Amino acid sequence: MTPSRGASYIVITFTSSSGGLGASGASGVTAHPGAEGQRERRWAEARHLNRGFGEALAQAFEFAAIPVLFAAFGWWLDDRLGTRPISLVTLAALGFVGVCLRTIYHYKAKVEREEEGKPWTRRPR
Numbered sequence: 001m002t003p004s005r006g007a008s009y010i011v012i013t014f015t016s017s018s019g020g021l022g023a024s025g026a027s028g029v030t031a032h033p034g035a036e037g038q039r040e041r042r043w044a045e046a047r048h049l050n051r052g053f054g055e056a057l058a059q060a061f062e063f064a065a066i067p068v069l070f071a072a073f074g075w076w077l078d079d080r081l082g083t084r085p086i087s088l089v090t091l092a093a094l095g096f097v098g099v100c101l102r103t104i105y106h107y108k109a110k111v112e113r114e115e116e117g118k119p120w121t122r123r124p125r
Contacts, residue, residue, distance in 0.1 A: 062099050070095030 074091030078084050115121050 059103065062102075066099045067092050067095040 071088055071092035074088035077087040077091070081087065
């Protein structure tokens with residue numbers, strides 16, 4: 001039996017016609033049959049998880065930084081124009097609303113990409 005057919009034993013295979021491992025020889029040790037792709041799968045899952053953490057951190061930074069930057073610009077503008085809180089409040093609110101809208105549209109686009117081709121998104125003929 002081979003590992004692909006469900007063997008429950010350790011398979012050790014060494015083949016080499018030229019005395020070394022090259023293009024003509026192969027070597028393989030399988031300690032857990034059927035577990036050949038688990039390491040790649042774990043790396044892919046970790047990569048996906050880290051990408052999610054990175055996106056969440058970027059979004060949190062945007063929610064914090066953009067309204068503050070807009071408010072700082074409004075404060076500077078108010079100082080130059082002599083209209084104390086008007087530009088500060090208006091630009092801070094504009095920055096917050098802009099970040100919220102960007103988040104909503106980004107989320108909708110991500111959901112559409114994820115659901116593309118799923119049975120519930122197909123249009124009837």
